[in-house]
Amino acid sequence: MGLENNFIPATVRKIHMIAACGTGMGALACMLKDLGYEVTGSDHNVYPPMSDFLEAKGVTLLKGFDGANLDPETDLVIVGNAVFRSNPEAVAAMERGIAFCSMPQALNYFVAKDKKIILVTGTHGKTTTSSLMAHVLNQAGLDPSFMIGGIVTDFNSNYRIGGGDYIVIEGDEYDTAFFDKGPKFMHYAPCFTIMTGVEFDHADIFRDLDHVRQIFAAFVKGLLPESMTIAWGDDMNLKEILAHANNRIQRYGHGPGEWQCIDLKVEQGTSVFRIKDPEGKILRFAIPLMGDHNVMNALAVIAVARQINIPVDVLARALVSFSGVKRRQEVRGVKRGITVMDDFAHHPTAVRETLRAVRPFYTQGRIIAVFEPRTNSSMRKVFQTIYPQAFDDADLVCICRPSAMGKIPVEERLSPEKLVADICERGTQALLFDDTDTLVDFLVKMGVTGDLMLIMSNGGFDNIHNRLLERL
Secondary structure: OOHHHEOOOOOOOEEEEEOOOOHHHHHHHHHHHHOOOEEEEEEOOOOOOHHHHHHHOOOEEEEOOOHHHOOOOOOEEEEOOOOOOOOHHHHHHHHOOOEEEEHHHHHHHHHHOOOEEEEEEOOOOHHHHHHHHHHHHHHOOOOOEEEEEEEEOOOOEEEEOOOOOEEEEEOOOOEEEOOEEEEHHHHOOOOEEEEOOOOOOOOOOOOOHHHHHHHHHHHHHOOOOOOEEEEEOOOHHHHHHHHHOOOEEEEEEOOOOOEEEEEEEEEOOEEEEEEEOOOOOEEEEEEOOOOHHHHHHHHHHHHHHHHOOOOHHHHHHHHHOOOOEOOOOEEEEEEOOEEEEEEOOOOHHHHHHHHHHHHHHOOOOOEEEEEOOOOOOOOEHHHOOOHHHHOOOOOEEEEEOOOOHHHOOHHHEOOHHHHHHHHHHOOOEEEEEOOHHHHHHHHHHHOOOOOEEEEEOOOOHHHHHHHHHHHO
16 A cells, blocks of 8 residues: 555655645645755645745645656655545555655654654644744744744744744644544654643544543653643643643643632733742733633743743743734724624634633624634534524624535534524524625624624635625
8 A cells, every 4th residue: 555655764855745735734835945845735726825825935836636746756745634545646656655744744853853842732722822832932032943723923924943942833633644543743742732621623533522532641641751731720621631641740720720820800902810820929911812711821831931941021021012813813904993803713612712702802882703614513513502602792693604514414414593593592693694795795784883793713704804894
C-alpha cells in the first residue's frame, strides 16, 4: 500500500502539499517557504484569499488533483486531513515510493523540533487562548513562533516563525490523515499544555463523549513527566481525564486551584478581574475581551506566563493591549447605530457563552442572534435538545437553514423547525429563514439603533456581514 513511506527524508528540497488551501496547510506552506524550501500545492478549489496569499508567497498552486502534479524531483508530499486514500496524488505518491507525511508531522519536524512547545487543547477557546499566549510572549520580548487556527489581529497572520525558544500550537483533536486516524495533538511533545475543557463535539469522527474522553486521556498519559499541564479546574470531564496524567498539573478557574479568579466586572468596555496566584498573592488584570470564558482563557495564559517568569507588570500591559482574533467577537462595522459582530461560535456551549459575554457590553438595544448551523456536529440532531437553551440571552433569534444539510443522513439531521419552536417555547422569539437573501432583507428592515446583530457561524455565511453593512 506504500504506507512504509510515511516518513520525512533526511534531505528535503522540494515539497508538494495536497489540499494546500486549508487554513492550517496554507500556513504550513508559508512557513516552509520562509524556511527556504521549494513548495508546490494543489487543491480541489483554488480561490482567494488563500490562493492569492500563497501565490504571493511564491507557492505554485495547481487546480484539481492529478498524479502528474507530483514533479519527478518531489522529495516529500504533505497530505492534508481532508484528503481521501483514493486521491490521485496520494495514490501516485505511494505507487512511486515518494516519502509522505501529515501536516502535524511536518510542523513538528520542520518548525517545532528545536522549540519549547506551548500546546493549547480543549473543545473551546483554543484559538483565542493560543493567540493571547503568542501576543503575551511577543510583548515580553520572547520572539515566539506560532501556528493558530485563526488570524491573530496583532500579527495579521495565523503563523509566525520567530527566533525565540517558544512556539505556540493550537492542538486540534481532529484526526490527522487518512493513514493516521489519531488526533493531531498526539504528534507534539509540549513543555506546557493548556487544557480549556472537554465536551462532545466533532460528531463525524467521535461516537460520543466517552470516545472524546478516551482520546484526551490517551493524550495526557503520553505527556512528558517533566512537562506541565494548565487545566480548567471547573470542568468535571477534565478532572476524570487528568486522573491518567503522570506530569505536573496546575488548575485555573473560579473554584479551588492554583490560579483562582476572585471577581470579574466590566469597566469602560473592558473585562477587569482579580486573581489569587499559587502563593496567595492577589493580582489585578484587564482584557479587552468580553465574557467569563475569555477571562478563563486569559487566566490560563497568565499561569503559563508566570511559570516562564514573565513579570507581572509586563504581563498586565500585554493582556490589556491584545487586539483580538478575527471572527471571535469581531465587530465588522456599525451602521445606523446597529453593530454587526462576527463570531465563530457553533457548539451550543460556545453559542451560550458568546451571548452571555456580549450582554453586559450591549445594553442600549436588542441582541439579535443570527445562527447558521454549518458544522458536521451542528447539522446533526446530537445537539437538538441542547441548542434551544443556548439562546436564552438573545432577544431575537434568526436561524438560517443550512445549505449543506444534504450531506447528513436523513435520520441524523437536526430539525431547524423544531429548534425554532423550542426556542420560542422557552420565551425567546425565533424565526427560520430558508436562505441568506431573505434573512438579510428581514434584518435590514427590522434593525434599529442600539441593536447588536451577532452573526454566529464557522463559515463565510454567504458574506452576510458585508451584505448587511452595505444595506444598512
